Amino acid sequence: MAKGKKTGGRVAGTPNKNNQTIMDKLAALDCDPITGMATIAKESMEAKDYVTALNAFKELGQYVAPKRKSIEMTTHVTYEDRLRSMSEDELNEELRGMEIDPANLQ
Secondary structure (H helix, E strand, O other), rough: OOOOOOOOOOOOOOOHEEEEEEEHHHHHHOOOHHHHHHHHHHHHOOOOHHHHHHHHHHHHHHHOOOOOOOOOOOOOOOOOHHHHHOOOOOHHHHHHOOOOOHHHOO
């Protein structure tokens, strides 16, 4: 198998069998879950049932604006770089109590 080349399996965009079965059952019942949630959200707002409305809107919101994944950020800042970026007061606080050889200071 060539690297990066797909061989076999479903064609991209084709729903898997489980999802297709569920979609077929919902279609047979003339049931659209998105429309249902939107109706519940709107009716709950009108009835001032804000807890139910919030839950319905939160569920619907995932289809409009998916949750973002957190990312880990790493930097390559040395301790010396960090010290150089400090103000004099921050530097004094950081170095307080450390024994420093003045001959090594530049």
